[in-house]
Amino acid sequence: MISVSKALSIVEKYCFPLKSVTKNVADSYGYILAEDVISPLNMPPFRQSSMDGYAFIHSEENSFKVIAEIQTGISKNIEIKKGGAIRIFTGARVPDDADTVVMQEHVARTEDQIFIDKIPEKGSNVRPEGEQIKVGEVALEKGNFLNEAAVGFLAGLGIKNIEVYAKPKVGILITGNEIKKSGDTLAEGEIFDSNSLTLKLALKKLSIEEVEILFAKDILEETTICLKKLLENNDVVLISGGISVGDYDFVEEALKENGADQLFYKVNQKPGKPLWFGKKEEKMIFALPGNPAASLTCFYIYALPLLKAQMGFKTLQLPKLQAKSENDIKNNFAKTLFLKGNVENDIATEFSGQASSMLKSFAVSNALLIVPENVKIIKKGESVSYLKLD
Amino acid sequence: MISVSKALSIVEKYCFPLKSVTKNVADSYGYILAEDVISPLNMPPFRQSSMDGYAFIHSEENSFKVIAEIQTGISKNIEIKKGGAIRIFTGARVPDDADTVVMQEHVARTEDQIFIDKIPEKGSNVRPEGEQIKVGEVALEKGNFLNEAAVGFLAGLGIKNIEVYAKPKVGILITGNEIKKSGDTLAEGEIFDSNSLTLKLALKKLSIEEVEILFAKDILEETTICLKKLLENNDVVLISGGISVGDYDFVEEALKENGADQLFYKVNQKPGKPLWFGKKEEKMIFALPGNPAASLTCFYIYALPLLKAQMGFKTLQLPKLQAKSENDIKNNFAKTLFLKGNVENDIATEFSGQASSMLKSFAVSNALLIVPENVKIIKKGESVSYLKLD
Numbered sequence: 001m002i003s004v005s006k007a008l009s010i011v012e013k014y015c016f017p018l019k020s021v022t023k024n025v026a027d028s029y030g031y032i033l034a035e036d037v038i039s040p041l042n043m044p045p046f047r048q049s050s051m052d053g054y055a056f057i058h059s060e061e062n063s064f065k066v067i068a069e070i071q072t073g074i075s076k077n078i079e080i081k082k083g084g085a086i087r088i089f090t091g092a093r094v095p096d097d098a099d100t101v102v103m104q105e106h107v108a109r110t111e112d113q114i115f116i117d118k119i120p121e122k123g124s125n126v127r128p129e130g131e132q133i134k135v136g137e138v139a140l141e142k143g144n145f146l147n148e149a150a151v152g153f154l155a156g157l158g159i160k161n162i163e164v165y166a167k168p169k170v171g172i173l174i175t176g177n178e179i180k181k182s183g184d185t186l187a188e189g190e191i192f193d194s195n196s197l198t199l200k201l202a203l204k205k206l207s208i209e210e211v212e213i214l215f216a217k218d219i220l221e222e223t224t225i226c227l228k229k230l231l232e233n234n235d236v237v238l239i240s241g242g243i244s245v246g247d248y249d250f251v252e253e254a255l256k257e258n259g260a261d262q263l264f265y266k267v268n269q270k271p272g273k274p275l276w277f278g279k280k281e282e283k284m285i286f287a288l289p290g291n292p293a294a295s296l297t298c299f300y301i302y303a304l305p306l307l308k309a310q311m312g313f314k315t316l317q318l319p320k321l322q323a324k325s326e327n328d329i330k331n332n333f334a335k336t337l338f339l340k341g342n343v344e345n346d347i348a349t350e351f352s353g354q355a356s357s358m359l360k361s362f363a364v365s366n367a368l369l370i371v372p373e374n375v376k377i378i379k380k381g382e383s384v385s386y387l388k389l390d
Numbered sequence: 391m392i393s394v395s396k397a398l399s400i401v402e403k404y405c406f407p408l409k410s411v412t413k414n415v416a417d418s419y420g421y422i423l424a425e426d427v428i429s430p431l432n433m434p435p436f437r438q439s440s441m442d443g444y445a446f447i448h449s450e451e452n453s454f455k456v457i458a459e460i461q462t463g464i465s466k467n468i469e470i471k472k473g474g475a476i477r478i479f480t481g482a483r484v485p486d487d488a489d490t491v492v493m494q495e496h497v498a499r500t501e502d503q504i505f506i507d508k509i510p511e512k513g514s515n516v517r518p519e520g521e522q523i524k525v526g527e528v529a530l531e532k533g534n535f536l537n538e539a540a541v542g543f544l545a546g547l548g549i550k551n552i553e554v555y556a557k558p559k560v561g562i563l564i565t566g567n568e569i570k571k572s573g574d575t576l577a578e579g580e581i582f583d584s585n586s587l588t589l590k591l592a593l594k595k596l597s598i599e600e601v602e603i604l605f606a607k608d609i610l611e612e613t614t615i616c617l618k619k620l621l622e623n624n625d626v627v628l629i630s631g632g633i634s635v636g637d638y639d640f641v642e643e644a645l646k647e648n649g650a651d652q653l654f655y656k657v658n659q660k661p662g663k664p665l666w667f668g669k670k671e672e673k674m675i676f677a678l679p680g681n682p683a684a685s686l687t688c689f690y691i692y693a694l695p696l697l698k699a700q701m702g703f704k705t706l707q708l709p710k711l712q713a714k715s716e717n718d719i720k721n722n723f724a725k726t727l728f729l730k731g732n733v734e735n736d737i738a739t740e741f742s743g744q745a746s747s748m749l750k751s752f753a754v755s756n757a758l759l760i761v762p763e764n765v766k767i768i769k770k771g772e773s774v775s776y777l778k779l780d
Contacts, residue, residue, distance in 0.1 A: 029594065045578075052634055071638055072566060073569070073580055073608075092579065093578060093579040132748045132750060140754075144753065148589075148591035148595065149588060149683075149686060149749055149755075151591055152585065152686075152753075153749040153750050153752070155572040155584050155587045156572075156582045158573075176462060177462055177463030178463030183550060186431075187465045188436055189436060189463055189464050189465035189466075189483040190435075190463055191481070191546070192546045192547065193545070194543060194545050194546030197541055197542050198542030200538075201419045201538035201541055244442055244480060249442075249479075290480070290481065291481075292543075292546060359539050359546060360529070360530075362539035363534065363540035363543045364530075364534060
């Protein structure tokens with residue numbers, strides 16, 4: 001059995017991005033750039049008015065003759081001479097000879113004449129070509145997360161395809177004779193599956209949508225075959241249950257049959273002690289405990305950082321913050337505890353119902369409070385570390 | 391022109407949930423419960439062993455005869471008498487007469503006999519039926535967000551359908567002659583659309599996926615028809631561009647033609663001054679500025695809270711936090727400024743490139759720094775409020 005910090009340091013060794021893939025910009029939300037993106041054009045692509053108003057050649061005169069108007073989206077240049085003004089709108093191309101735009105709010109207009117109450121400085125309200133970015137410049141750097149603004153920005157540059165880090169394909173194997181799919185009829189001794197759905201949705205939150213789910217009875221051959229299939233098709237395999245020392249727990253044997261190498265087994269923590277981590281070639285495997293809350297805890301602490309690393313994220317762990325404990329929190333186990341709780345206004349409250357089978361407290365918690373293995377009690381008012389759930 | 395706080399207070403008046411709808415639990419991720427969910431069963435549904443070990447009737451004897459074994463998932467009860475023990479596994483049904491389970495780690499076994507080195511307390515390692523939740527109890531309360539743990543928990547209770555608040559259907563109208571769809575060829579004076587993608591993805595982040603997007607040229611009739619269609623099909627309509635006072639901005643007129651009522655127009659802020667908010671019957675409408683960064687800013691500040699309220703969220707605004715300003719931040723406009731920036735370790739840095747057309751700074755920022763309209767300067771080291779972007 002190893003400590004949490006040792007286990008994390010072993011997982012970290014395998015935290016690096018998958019290969020890069022080419023994606024259409026419109027489909028790139030949630031990915032991370034695997035290469036710098038170079039701008040194919042100037043942005044704005046022409047000198048642009050930033051106001052509705054009148055374009056003119058700057059002078060100290062305040063009376064101009066309106067000679068034409070330029071609607072936004074019209075490409076042709078209009079010649080303009082000193083003393084002339086052109087009606088112009090936000091986003092429209094400023095005539096090549098004009099150097100200044102006055103806001104219409106500062107203008108009085110008659111039929112074909114304008115009078116400017118306050119002449120703006122030369123260059124006012126004209127966005128230079130390439131002000132935001134110039135052709136050939138780096139538009140967005142490698143490593144940038146493609147959020148809604150980033151995707152819109154790249155689409156606005158007319159970029160079609162970009163290189164991003166691939167998202168891992170994830171296989172989930174749910175083991176156990178007692179597991180019935182939701183909707184089936186439950187005989188005594190059986191329970192409904194929740195882990196497949198919980199893990200699938202935790203992956204969806206990471207925007208990992210390619211997920212393959214298999215169910216295996218507690219039979220060695222079935223477990224081995226399912227695991228083989230999942231290892232062939234996926235980058236990461238999550239196994240739920242079957243890894244403790246019970247006589248019908250065949251996961252460890254099925255892992256061996258598949259030629260998987262153990263990197264660690266059992267962590268000095270509660271919940272989630274019987275966690276197994278290993279790999280087969282470049283495929284990574286987490287055998288999570290079957291109990292729902294223990295399974296999800298191990299997912300957040302160990303699997304999530306690895307998956308985020310594969311996607312190219314640099315910040316891997318859930319945010320780790322500090323709060324004041326509302327009550328005494330005892331640790332009688334000499335294990336690292338991950339306690340479902342709530343943090344509001346920097347006050348941390350431990351929930352009742354911490355058993356590793358209890359998913360309910362997870363459903364309403366916003367924090368996992370951490371009590372280190374060597375700490376016997378965190379007293380009321382003392383500082384407690386927590387991982388922020390969202 | 392009204393202040394930001396006045397504008398927000400007007401939006402707030404229309405912040406309430408849409409009607410509730412019935413959803414399959416498996417498809418309910420990201421929704422909010424519109425009713426308490428009552429548990430249809432006890433959880434666990436039977437007395438369950440929490441360990442791999444042996445079940446027996448508690449006594450001070452430490453030698454027991456192994457008479458049977460119970461695999462997890464097997465329903466039938468096995469009779470047991472004092473002095474007998476039954477091999478049992480985590481999650482399996484504890485025989486009705488047994489009251490205690492001993493961990494296998496504390497047991498030495500011969501062929502059909504076990505010797506327990508330390509007799510556990512009576513009741514140890516037996517999860518009572520209904521320990522987590524009892525039939526008829528409230529499993530999850532109205533108002534709970536359905537995250538991965540909540541969905542898994544409800545599925546684990548065998549619940550099929552639940553009442554949740556409907557997600558709003560959103561229509562997006564992109565206006566402007568100068569807007570070309572990404573992939574088209576750009577003539578001089580034209581720019582690529584980015585707003586439709588940015589807004590669609592900002593909605594996706596809220597898990598709103600039913601989005602209808604239309605494009606309209608700067609022609610009154612086209613704008614009016616598109617708006618009519620979007621108002622018929624959707625709960626909320628976002629319009630991009632066409633709402634300033636330019637002679638070709640037909641959105642205000644199209645809104646009137648559609649019988650929409652103005653609730654406010656123009657907010658004393660930068661960017662995003664020409665924001666229009668209104669409604670037609672129960673349909674809510676935001677006419678956002680066409681400039682990409684201004685459009686997204688208005689979306690975050692005004693549209694997002696309304697959409698979250700319709701989905702049943704109680705916390706509506708982006709998280710508002712405080713940091714120390716790394717530099718002087720000037721406000722020469724007597725407007726509320728929303729400045730793209732970065733906050734790291736409670737130090738807030740304002741980005742260059744704040745023009746309302748510049749989406750790039752949004753793509754790499756994690757905060758919108760707020761300078762109130764009545765503040766002329768936030769000095770280096772002074773506290774600055776910010777909205778956290780993620």
